[in-house]
Amino acid sequence: MGFILLGVFMLVVLIGVFSTIAIYNNLVALKNQVKNAWAQIDVQLKRRHDLIPNLVETIKGYAKHEKETLEGVIEARSRALGAGSVEEKAKAESGLSSAISRLLLLVENYPDIKANRNFQSLQEELTSTENKIAFARQSYNDQVYFLNNKIQMFPSNIIAGFFKFTEEKMFELEDKTEREAPKVSFS
Amino acid sequence: MWELISINKRKSVIIFLSMGLVLILLGFFIGQATWGGKHGGDIGMLIAISLWMALSLVSYYMGDSILLYVSYGMRADMGVYPQLYNVIEEMAIAANLSFIPKVYVIPESAPNAFAVGVKPENSAIIVTSGLLSALNRDQLQGVIAHEMSHILNRDVLLMTFAGTLLGSIVLLSEVFLRGFAIFSRGPRSNSGRSSKANPIQMAFVLIALVLSVLSPILTRILYYALSRRREYLADACAVRLTRYPAGLASALEVLSEMPSRVNYASKILAPMFTVNPKGEDHRTNMFGTHPSIYERIEILKSMSQGAGFADYQKAFSKVKGRNATVMPSSMLRGDEEVPIRDPYVDEPEQVKKQKDIVGIRNIMSNEGITEEHARLIASVIESDKPDPHSTIQSEKTEDFTYQRQGEGNWETFKCPCGKIIQLSPVFSKPAMICVQCGRRIRILG
Numbered sequence: 001m002g003f004i005l006l007g008v009f010m011l012v013v014l015i016g017v018f019s020t021i022a023i024y025n026n027l028v029a030l031k032n033q034v035k036n037a038w039a040q041i042d043v044q045l046k047r048r049h050d051l052i053p054n055l056v057e058t059i060k061g062y063a064k065h066e067k068e069t070l071e072g073v074i075e076a077r078s079r080a081l082g083a084g085s086v087e088e089k090a091k092a093e094s095g096l097s098s099a100i101s102r103l104l105l106l107v108e109n110y111p112d113i114k115a116n117r118n119f120q121s122l123q124e125e126l127t128s129t130e131n132k133i134a135f136a137r138q139s140y141n142d143q144v145y146f147l148n149n150k151i152q153m154f155p156s157n158i159i160a161g162f163f164k165f166t167e168e169k170m171f172e173l174e175d176k177t178e179r180e181a182p183k184v185s186f187s
Numbered sequence: 188m189w190e191l192i193s194i195n196k197r198k199s200v201i202i203f204l205s206m207g208l209v210l211i212l213l214g215f216f217i218g219q220a221t222w223g224g225k226h227g228g229d230i231g232m233l234i235a236i237s238l239w240m241a242l243s244l245v246s247y248y249m250g251d252s253i254l255l256y257v258s259y260g261m262r263a264d265m266g267v268y269p270q271l272y273n274v275i276e277e278m279a280i281a282a283n284l285s286f287i288p289k290v291y292v293i294p295e296s297a298p299n300a301f302a303v304g305v306k307p308e309n310s311a312i313i314v315t316s317g318l319l320s321a322l323n324r325d326q327l328q329g330v331i332a333h334e335m336s337h338i339l340n341r342d343v344l345l346m347t348f349a350g351t352l353l354g355s356i357v358l359l360s361e362v363f364l365r366g367f368a369i370f371s372r373g374p375r376s377n378s379g380r381s382s383k384a385n386p387i388q389m390a391f392v393l394i395a396l397v398l399s400v401l402s403p404i405l406t407r408i409l410y411y412a413l414s415r416r417r418e419y420l421a422d423a424c425a426v427r428l429t430r431y432p433a434g435l436a437s438a439l440e441v442l443s444e445m446p447s448r449v450n451y452a453s454k455i456l457a458p459m460f461t462v463n464p465k466g467e468d469h470r471t472n473m474f475g476t477h478p479s480i481y482e483r484i485e486i487l488k489s490m491s492q493g494a495g496f497a498d499y500q501k502a503f504s505k506v507k508g509r510n511a512t513v514m515p516s517s518m519l520r521g522d523e524e525v526p527i528r529d530p531y532v533d534e535p536e537q538v539k540k541q542k543d544i545v546g547i548r549n550i551m552s553n554e555g556i557t558e559e560h561a562r563l564i565a566s567v568i569e570s571d572k573p574d575p576h577s578t579i580q581s582e583k584t585e586d587f588t589y590q591r592q593g594e595g596n597w598e599t600f601k602c603p604c605g606k607i608i609q610l611s612p613v614f615s616k617p618a619m620i621c622v623q624c625g626r627r628i629r630i631l632g
Contacts, residue, residue, distance in 0.1 A: 037283050044280070121269065128273035134528075135281040138430065143283055 023159045030147040034168050037140035041171075044132040045080070045093055051129060052077050052100075055122050059103065062113045069106050073099045100126070137171050144168040199345070202413045206352045209406050210235050213356060213398050217363045220395035223388050235359055242351040247305060263290040263314075271319060271327070275312065278332050281428045282339060288312050292319065298442055302334040305344045312338075321445065322438055325530050329425060329435030336424035342417045349410055356406045360399035367396065415478045422483055423499035430494045430528040436487035443480045444619070481597070481611045482506060495525030591632035602626060 056070055063070075076099035080092040104126075107113050114120070148167045151160040159165075211232050218231015265272050271290060279287045288304075289311040298318035304310025312334045322330065337343065426432045489502035589600050591610070598610045604626065608619075618629045 033283055036285065040280055040283070124269050124273065128270075128277065131273075131277050132280050135277050139281050139283045 019155075020159055023156045024163060027147075027150060027156065027160055027163070027165050030143070030150055031165065033143040034140070034147050037136065037143045041133065041136040041140055044129060044136045045089075048096070048126075048129045048133065049077055049081060051122065051125055054118075055103075055126065058116060058119050058122060059107065059110075059113060062110050062116075063106065066106055069099075069103050073103050075099075097130075141170045144170050199413060199416055202409050202416070203345070203349060203352075206349060206356070206406055206409050206413075209398075209402050209409075210239060210352055210356050210359075213359055213395075213402050216391055216395035216398055217359060220388075220392040221363070221366075223391070227391075235355060238358065239351055239355040242354050243348055246347050246351050261292050263292050268292060268319070270324065271314065271331075274324065274328050274331050275335075278328065278335050278428055281332075282335060288335065288338060290314065292316055298322070298445055300330050300334050302337045303343060304338060305341075305347060307338050307341075310338045310343070317445075321441055325429075325431060325434035326438035326441065328429050329431070329438045332425035332428040333421050333435060336421040336428070337417070340417065340420060340424065342421065345417065346414060349413055353406050353410050357403045360403050363395060363399050367392075418477055418483070419486075419503065422487065423496055426487065426490065426494050426499060427496060427525060430525065431530065432487045432490040432494055432527065433530070436484050439480055439484045439487070443484070479609075481609060485611065490527075493525045494527050498525065587626055588629045588631060591630065593632050602628060 052073060056073055059066075060070060073096075076092070076096040080089070080096045083089040083092040107119075144167075147165075150156045151165050151167050214232040214235025215228040216231070218234065219228040221227060222230060261267060263271050263275075268290075271292070275290050276287055284307070286308055288302075288307070291311060291313045293313060293315055295315040296317040298315055298321045300312065300314045300318055302310060302312050312331065314331075318330065319327070422435065425435055429435065486499070486502045486506045489505050490498050492498050492501070587603055589610070592598055595612045597612060600608055600610070602608055608628070610630065614630070618627055620627055
């Protein structure tokens with residue numbers, strides 16, 4: 001009789017141990033997903049930074065006198081490269097988005113630019129990069145959401161609390177205009 | 188993220204386990220019938236399971252024969268298909284993947300796409316050139332997201348194993364039935380040996396026979412039910428990735444109006460395609476690998492509130508009936524608001540016209556209609572006025588006109604050539620073309 005009781009007890013303990021391990025590993029994986037997603041945003045932002053010099057050069061060839069807009073983009077880019085804290089970065093990047101928008105609006109007045117092969121491939125790359133930035137943010141928010149869910153829900157909340165997993169913050173956009181990527185439609 | 192969307196979907200698991208149960212039962216009864224005695228059934232089950240494992244191993248390692256299709260095609264690199272490559276990368280980012288699935292383009296005018304690969308890292312998405320020319324960016328993104336969801340949900344793996352289950356069951360049944368037919372003609376003296384076990388043995392034999400006849404059909408039904416369920420799931424996941432249900436919906440609409448027959452696809456591979464490569468997708472039937480394309484479109488179009496799983500579930504119940512559920516509550520638990528994004532680019536009219544022409548040309552390609560004819564037909568359909576100068580009408584059979592009943596429901600009617608056509612309540616064009624005879628059918632009301 002005593003053995004059976006002991007056996008059952010051992011079984012319960014074993015199940016508990018394995019579940020704990022599984023849940024803990026899951027939480028770790030989710031946390032790493034969040035980190036990964038955050039890094040991805042930076043990757044895409046950097047990609048955008050790298051596209052800009054080429055873009056400016058291509059347009060400069062056709063619209064030399066549009067100095068303000070062109071320089072605006074270059075300035076916005078350096079500001080974004082030099083930004084330090086997360087808030088600074090967010091502001092700078094949104095500034096860059098608007099600068100690029102203005103530049104592309106300007107291109108409407110120069111049909112020659114649209115015919116330029118180099119510009120066309122840049123246009124596709126730019127559109128795609130903006131989409132990727134948006135998706136990277138979306139993905140980051142998704143991962144944060146999944147992590148937070150797991151931290152809050154039972155029974156993983158016990159493990160999370162014990163091992164001090166903290167919730168992450170979602171990427172909130174301060175204002176709606178930030179969300180508008182430069183529309184690159186040329187109909 | 189995708190731990191939520193693992194193979195542990197309750198209903199999928201139930202279907203899969205049921206198939207497994209059929210296999211084991213079949214093995215048991217066949218074994219018992221063939222050998223009798225205490226362990227006949229056990230031997231039977233063992234054989235059944237070994238058969239399944241053998242087939243699975245073969246499929247798993249032979250999965251690369253699917254890459255035969257790839258040899259027709261070109262690897263889509265940045266330089267060759269920039270937009271496609273970018274769309275795939277975008278979806279990979281949205282799904283938070285650490286790798287980008289390989290993508291291939293095959294030269295086939297029928298628009299379709301499919302995914303292969305049992306392990307996500309080794310997977311590939313294959314797209315026809317017809318698809319690339321027919322879809323705009325939003326639509327292409329929807330289709331790619333759908334295929335990627337198949338990869339992430341391990342559907343290829345699941346359907347491979349389900350396929351081998353089906354295969355084992357069919358094989359076992361066939362072998363037993365044939366063996367029985369052969370041996371029952373033999374000397375009857377065998378059955379005289381142990382008269383005591385006879386009735387029981389007879390019962391086993393009878394059950395085994397019945398099972399052998401029924402199992403293949405039953406398992407096929409289960410297999411196709413599983414396939415359809417995974418399709419709905421892939422649609423739901425795709426929309427959650429793109430945050431734009433209308434994209435996939437309009438892509439499916441475009442695909443529904445064009446022939447999607449891909450010649451070298453088999454029924455087993457069919458589940459991996461976006462639309463049924465065998466061509467018949469207009470109705471959901473028990474033996475269809477894909478749900479009705481119109482149903483899928485309607486569900487997606489009803490997702491006006493948001494792009495999350497809960498929203499898909501809501502739309503699904505709305506279209507299929509109050510009690511219909513497509514995903515387990517574990518996926519819906521606490522799902523937050525998932526807002527729908529704006530479309531990317533307003534599609535210029537020119538591109539739309541191009542698609543209509545391509546569609547018509549595909550349907551009528553056997554009759555040698557020239558580009559000029561096709562353009563004429565396209566413009567006629569767009570303006571819905573009979574062109575007095577056109578001689579095309581008189582060469583073909585007469586127009587057919589269908590008057591809608593107008594209750595906002597699906598309507599079914601027959602084209603004069605006999606083809607049954609189902610009309611979606613949201614179909615807004617003034618005319619359509621019968622895919623069987625090429626006749627123009629005007630839709631009134």
